[in-house]
Amino acid sequence: MANLAVNIGGLKMKNPVTVGSGTFAYGQEYDRYFDISKLGAVTTKSLSLEPRAGNKPPRLVETPAGMLNAIGLQNVGIEAYLRDKAPFLREKGCTIIGNIYGKSPEDYAELAKRLDEAGAADAIEANLSCPNVHDARTARGCTLVAQVPELVQEYTRAIKAATKLPVFVKLTPNIIDIAEPALAAEEAGADGVALINTLLGIGINPETRKPILSNIVGGLSGPAIRPVAVKMVWDCAKVLKIPIIGMGGIGNASDAMQFILAGATGVAVGSCSFRQPDAAIKVVEGLNDYCERHNVENLTQLIGKLE
Amino acid sequence: MANLAVNIGGLKMKNPVTVGSGTFAYGQEYDRYFDISKLGAVTTKSLSLEPRAGNKPPRLVETPAGMLNAIGLQNVGIEAYLRDKAPFLREKGCTIIGNIYGKSPEDYAELAKRLDEAGAADAIEANLSCPNVHDARTARGCTLVAQVPELVQEYTRAIKAATKLPVFVKLTPNIIDIAEPALAAEEAGADGVALINTLLGIGINPETRKPILSNIVGGLSGPAIRPVAVKMVWDCAKVLKIPIIGMGGIGNASDAMQFILAGATGVAVGSCSFRQPDAAIKVVEGLNDYCERHNVENLTQLIGKLE
Amino acid sequence: MPQVSTCEIQAHMEVAPDHYRLVLHAPEIAQEACAGQFCMLEVQEGLYPFLRRPMCFERIYKDSISILYKVEGEGTRLMSRLSQGQTISVQGPLGKPFPLDSDVERHILVGGGIGIAPFPSLAEAIISELGTTPEVIIAARTESMLLCEDEFRQMGCTVHLATDDGSAGVKAFASEVLRELNPGPKARAYCCGPMPMMRATHDVCQDLGITCLASLEAEMACGDGVCLGCVVEANVEIEAERMVRVCYDGPVFDSSLINWSAY
C-alpha cells in the first residue's frame, strides 16, 4: 500500500479523494454501494441557513460527455443537516467538508460557525460560485462572488473570523484568469481553494423551441469540462502557496492524476458518480495502484510534478 | 424547399452554414466528399501576412466529446493563399469568409485590404481570440485581444477602415461576460461577431507525467463545449444589434437549431467535420428538413425565437 | 441493496414498431427487485451517452429481468442495436416498489403507451402475493402500440383496451375507461404513462374516492437520490423536503401526495 495521505491546509485526509458538493448528497445513498468512510473526505451538498426548495424542474440536461444542472441549491438547511445528516457521517467516521452557501458574508460566517460548534464538519468549503442562484448580484457583467476578487476577500475574511476550521474557497471557471480570485482568497487567509465549479451553459430543445431547463441557464459538469479544469488547477498551482482541491470530470484514477500532476493536493469526483456510484472509491484504489506501479511511496511526491 | 438564405451584416449567404476557421483548411480536401459551393460560405484557415509554421507536434489531444488543439495558426500566408487557394474557391463559386490573424491592428488592416483588393474574400473574420499564439500580450491576466474591450475596438476600427467588406470579429469564451467585447465590436463598427473560439484546456498523460501538447495549453472544441457556446450566443443576442455567427460543437441540424434559436444568424461546423467530413452539408440539408417539418418558410423567422 | 452489474443480453426483440423487449441475465438484481422499482442502464460502454437510462422492470424472473422500452431518442436508439450475447451494465433495483395491500379488493392497472411497462411484474406480484387477479386498462395511440395484451391475458387478467383513434378497444382516454369500470371504494388504481394521462387518472380517482398509485417519470442523472435532478413538487414533505425525488422517494407515489397543478 502506498501512502496516499494528504494535508489540505490543515485538513488531514487519508487519501486525496473527496466528492463534488451536490453530487453525493449527504453520503447515505452511496454508502449502500461502498463504505464511504474510506474516502479522504465527504463533501456535503451546499448548506444554507434556511432550507431551500431549489429551482423548478426540469433541472437536468444531458450533454455530450457531461450534463447541465440547475438544481438551485435545494438543501435541507443547516438545522436539518446538523440533526439528520451529520450524525450519520460522524458515526461512519467520515472526514467531513461542509460546503456552505449564503447571501452575504454574514450568512457564510454564521454557517461556518454552526458547523464548527456542532462538530459537524472538519473543514469548510465556501461555495462562492454557484451559477444557479442569483441572490448575490455583484459588479457589472459578474453574477458570482468568485468573479470579483475584492468580494472573495471580503467573504473569505468573514468566514475565517468565524471558525478555526480550515476554510476552502470554491471558485468558478467562468472567468478570464482564475488565479486572480484564487490569490485574493489566499491573501484573505483561505486555507485552500476548490475548483472548478460548473461552466455556464444552455440546452435548447429545437422541437419545442424552448430551453430545456426551467431556469434556462445551467452549470456544465462532467468529463466534457475536464481539460478546462486541469488548466485552471495548473494556472492556480503556479502562483498559490495554499493547496488546491481539483475537480471537473474526474471519473477514474488516471483523470485524478492529471489534476494531481497539474498541482492539486485533493481531488473530487462529481458527476461521474452518477454513472458509476462507486467511482470515488475506485479512484482511491486506482491511485494506490498507480503509486505501486510507478514505485511512488507517498502520493504527495507527485503533486504539481508535471514535467 | 424552405428559404434558408441569410444576410449576415451585408454578407449574403444562400444558407446560414459555414465552417469553423481551421477545420476546413481552404476547402479543397473536403470538396472530395461534397460540393462545398453548396455551403452558405467557406471560412478559411486564419491567414497571416507571412506563412506560419505553427507549433511543434504533438498538436492534438482527443478529449471526451471534443479535442484540444494547439496548431498555432500554421498557414500558408496571405501571398500563397491568394495565389494557390483562393482561385479554387472562386472557381467553385464559393462565398468566402477570409479569416485573418495578425500581431497588430496594422497587420489585420493590411490583411483585410489585400483580401478585399484581390477579391479573394466576401467578408472578413478577424480572429482576435486564438489561444495558441501569444504574440499579442495584453492587460494583466489577459492573453487575448478579445478579452479586452478597448483592444477589440481598436482592432475593429483599423480593419473597418481598411475594407468595405463586412467585418466579423471572432470572440473568445475565456471571459466572464462575452457581451462586453461583443458590444465593443459593435460600437467600433463590426458587421457581426463570430463565437465561440476554443476554451483553454490542458491534457496530461499520467504515465509519462507530461502534458500531451508540446505547447502545454490548447484550445478545447467539439460537442463538449456546445452548451457553453449556445449560452454565449444567447448572451450576445440579448444585447447586440449586429448578427452573430454561432459555433462550438455543431454536428447536425438539431445542434445548429439550438444556436439559431438562441440568436445566431449564421452557424459554423467545426471539429465535427473531422469525424464526419460531410457534416456541414448535412446541416444544410437538415435545416431544410426542419423548416419543412415545422412549416417554416424562411429560416430567418426562427432566429432568436427561443420561447 | 442496489448494485451495479454487468449483465448478458439473453434476448432482444422488437415487439411493436419502435418498441423492444430486452431480457437480461441479472441474478442479483432479479432477486432483490420488486414491481415498481427500476434500474439504470448504461446504453453502451464509454461516455456516450453520458448518463444511464432509467427503465422499470417489466418482468422479474428468477435470474433475469425484462425491460420493455420505446425508442425515444439517441440512447434508446443505440440500445435497440444491441444484440444477444452482448453485455450491458445495469444498476438496480432502485426506488420504491408498488405497495401491495391485501385490504384492496379490486386492483386496476392503468397503462398508457409505454407506461404499461411496470405492470406485467405488478400483475404477477398481485397474483402471487395477494392471491387476486388485477384488471388492466391498456391505452395507446393506436392498435399496433397496444402492448402486453397477451401477457396479461395469460395471467388471467381482464383486459380493457383503449385507443386514441379507436382502432382497437374503445376510443377513450384510459382515465375514462377507469371511471366506466365503476371501481368500488375498496378498489385501487395503479397508473403509469404520460403526465397528462396520469393527472387525469388521479382526478378520476379523487372523484371516485379511491387511492391511485402513480409511477412518475422525470429526467434523471443519478437515479439514486443524490443529485436532486428528478424532483417533483409534493403536497407534503418527505425526508424534510417538499421537492421530492422521483428516483428515491418514488417513482411510485400515492397520487394525492403530488402537486399536479405544477404539470
Added chain:
Amino acid sequence: MPQVSTCEIQAHMEVAPDHYRLVLHAPEIAQEACAGQFCMLEVQEGLYPFLRRPMCFERIYKDSISILYKVEGEGTRLMSRLSQGQTISVQGPLGKPFPLDSDVERHILVGGGIGIAPFPSLAEAIISELGTTPEVIIAARTESMLLCEDEFRQMGCTVHLATDDGSAGVKAFASEVLRELNPGPKARAYCCGPMPMMRATHDVCQDLGITCLASLEAEMACGDGVCLGCVVEANVEIEAERMVRVCYDGPVFDSSLINWSAY
C-alpha cells in the same frame, strides 16, 4: 476519391495477445485502396470516442479490407469488442500509397511490432504489379508478437525474424538485420514501426545509400489534411508548407524528406 461508408464486419479474431484482425465488407473503399494508404474507423456509434482511429490496410481484397490492430487504449479496446455482423463506419482510402518502382531490384519490408500492418498488402502489390517477391523483416519485442509470418511465407517472401529478447529469430534491431542483408544500391527499404525504429532504419539506409520509404504515425483528428494536427517537420516544403501532414502528404514519405532530429 475517399468516402465514408458503413461496413459490415465479416470476421474479427485475436491473432496474438491484444492483437486483432478485422475484416470489413467495404467494396467501394477496397476498389480504390492501395497499399500504404489508410482509413479512419469510427470505433462505435455516437460521440465516444470523439475522433476516428487511423488504421492502415493490411490486405485489400476485391470487396473487403482487413485491418490488423493492437489494443493501445480506449478506442482500440472498444473496437476489440465488436463482433461479426455488426457495422462500423469507415472513411477512406486516405493518404498516399507506397510508390511502386520497377527499377528497384530488391524490396525489403521492415516492420516493427504492429508496424507490420501495411506490409501484407504492399507485398501483394509488389508481387502482382512488379512481378518480384519482396523480403520481409519482422521485428517484435518477443516471439508471440511476431505477426503475419505465415502470410508472408505463403506469398513466397523470404522472412527474417528479429526479437528484442531473442525468443525467435535473431536478437537484434530490425535496422541491424537490414544492414546484415547487404542490400545493394538497387534495393529499397520500406519501414513502419515505432519512431526510434524508423529513425534507425533511415540511418542505416542513408549509410547504405538506398531509398527508405517510411510510413509514419501521428495523432490525427481529420485524417484528411484539413486540421494540421498530424504534422511532422520536413526538410523540404510540400505544398508550400514545411510542417507536412502525415495524413495527406503521407503517411508514406521518402525518409530523407523528414527531419529526424526532431524525434
